[in-house]
Amino acid sequence: MADDVQELGGVKVLVCDSAGPAITTVQDALDLIGATYLGAEVVAVPADRLDDRFFVLSTGFAGEVMQKFVNYHVRLAVIGDISRHLEASSALRSLVHESNSSGHIWFLPDVDALTTRLAAQA
Numbered sequence: 001m002a003d004d005v006q007e008l009g010g011v012k013v014l015v016c017d018s019a020g021p022a023i024t025t026v027q028d029a030l031d032l033i034g035a036t037y038l039g040a041e042v043v044a045v046p047a048d049r050l051d052d053r054f055f056v057l058s059t060g061f062a063g064e065v066m067q068k069f070v071n072y073h074v075r076l077a078v079i080g081d082i083s084r085h086l087e088a089s090s091a092l093r094s095l096v097h098e099s100n101s102s103g104h105i106w107f108l109p110d111v112d113a114l115t116t117r118l119a120a121q122a
Contacts, residue, residue: 003032005040008111009118013077014040015111016049024051029065033072043069044114047080047107055085057092066105076105077114 003016014036023029023045032043053061069076086093099105103121108114
């Protein structure tokens, strides 16, 4: 399955295929943002597609990627199990908690949780 725009919870979401290319650069993130111009408001990226540097906050990669999504007014949902990264970093745990309290960037266990969250905001 390729990346595909779907309606989830009443919102158009670019649901990224877990078998798609890894997101290892800011340009890779910008390419996903560009794909939203087909009508999506949210990008749902499987956590497995994100380079491990994303989860090591000291690299700055997560900050750069997240800032691009904010700048372009596109919401980002990181989908999947990130528990091994959370266990390794209290800073990441704090970031995830703060992000999940906002309306722009979320870390969620699955697409069903994203659908529920989007429907609740409608």
